[in-house]
Amino acid sequence: MSKEGEKELLIRVENFGFKYPGTRDWVLQDINLDVHRGDFVSILGESGCGKSTLCRALVGLIPHSLKYCELKGKIHVCDMLTEETPITTISKKVGMVFQDPEAQFMSLKVEDEIVFGLENRGLPEEEITRILNEVSETVGIGGILEKSPFEISGGEKQRVVIGSVLALKPEIIILDEPTSELDPIGRKEILASIGKINQELGITIIYVTHETEEAAYLSNKVALMDQGRFIRQGHPLEVFPDQELFKNIGIRLPQVTELYLELQKRGLQLNDIPYLTLEEAEEDLADIIDSKLREVNSNEQLY
Numbered sequence: 001m002s003k004e005g006e007k008e009l010l011i012r013v014e015n016f017g018f019k020y021p022g023t024r025d026w027v028l029q030d031i032n033l034d035v036h037r038g039d040f041v042s043i044l045g046e047s048g049c050g051k052s053t054l055c056r057a058l059v060g061l062i063p064h065s066l067k068y069c070e071l072k073g074k075i076h077v078c079d080m081l082t083e084e085t086p087i088t089t090i091s092k093k094v095g096m097v098f099q100d101p102e103a104q105f106m107s108l109k110v111e112d113e114i115v116f117g118l119e120n121r122g123l124p125e126e127e128i129t130r131i132l133n134e135v136s137e138t139v140g141i142g143g144i145l146e147k148s149p150f151e152i153s154g155g156e157k158q159r160v161v162i163g164s165v166l167a168l169k170p171e172i173i174i175l176d177e178p179t180s181e182l183d184p185i186g187r188k189e190i191l192a193s194i195g196k197i198n199q200e201l202g203i204t205i206i207y208v209t210h211e212t213e214e215a216a217y218l219s220n221k222v223a224l225m226d227q228g229r230f231i232r233q234g235h236p237l238e239v240f241p242d243q244e245l246f247k248n249i250g251i252r253l254p255q256v257t258e259l260y261l262e263l264q265k266r267g268l269q270l271n272d273i274p275y276l277t278l279e280e281a282e283e284d285l286a287d288i289i290d291s292k293l294r295e296v297n298s299n300e301q302l303y
């Protein structure tokens with residue numbers, strides 16, 4: 001697809017609208033989205049707003065796996081028009097990770113989950129072993145390759161699914177709320193793996209979540225969805241300061257961003273850039289607290 005500036009355009013969604021068969025309302029309307037190579041785009045929105053439907057459309061499950069649905073507009077993915085391209089062709093370029101990892105397991109051993117797709121593609125044995133080692137390292141599953149996917153933790157399960165998608169070397173990976181059923185440690189591990197995949201391997205990521213904290217860490221773009229429409233897109237630093245917008249669609253900002261905006265309202269002189277992560281807040285606030293303490297100490301010495 002055409003290059004815009006330095007970065008190649010991989011996905012272009014143009015005025016896309018979608019209606020499920022037999023329903024009255026359009027579930028998606030006027031969706032426009034550009035995704036460039038190497039982007040990490042988070043899609044944020046309340047339950048039922050249409051995030052999963054959009055993911056299905058991006059991989060071609062919509063319209064190919066549904067009869068009698070209605071569409072408007074177009075979706076281009078890696079130079080393919082989804083409407084006109086078989087899912088099997090699209091899936092060579094785009095991998096998908098769903099919320100429930102177990103639904104994606106096909107084997108009784110973790111290792112087989114990773115190599116299954118590679119064997120299907122007829123790759124030579126040495127190549128399969130090389131990819132298996134590489135992927136295990138990236139998603140941190142080297143120690144569980146002999147286990148059953150059904151006896152490992154939720155976070156490990158999800159990393160196995162991500163590994164099996166990664167093994168097929170897609171250009172884009174779409175993750176639809178992959179952490180929603182995990183504890184905080186599992187969430188952190190998944191985010192670390194996805195971060196590596198994006199930053200070290202340069203794979204483009206589309207990440208669906210309710211959690212602004214998760215979106216804040218890695219995204220260079222967030223797209224806010226409300227009732228089937230994108231109501232705002234931009235870098236988290238541009239979008240997150242709009243507290244009203246988030247309140248209106250029932251999504252909580254990261255607590256550190258709320259703290260920043262609250263302190264700013266109270267007139268505290270803060271760094272111009274809002275905090276998106278705890279680390280940023282700690283650094284800036286430590287300086288402010290130090291200077292306040294110095295002020296208090298010097299005032300005390302005057303008396």
Ligand SMILES: Nc1ncnc2c1ncn2[C@@H]1O[C@H](COP(=O)(O)OP(=O)(O)OP(=O)(O)O)[C@@H](O)[C@H]1O
Pocket residue numbers: 020021023027045046047048049050051052053054
């Ligand atoms: N197969 C279907 N047929 C008819 N309506 C559907 C179908 N699947 C989803 N919907 C409806 O489409 C709307 C959007 O659903 P979707 O699953 O895309 O939302 P979501 O943003 O992913 O929600 P969640 O955060 O809960 O996963 C909802 O109103 C849902 O009820």
Ligand SMILES: [Mg+2]
Pocket residue numbers: 051052053176177
């Ligand atoms: Mg969903």
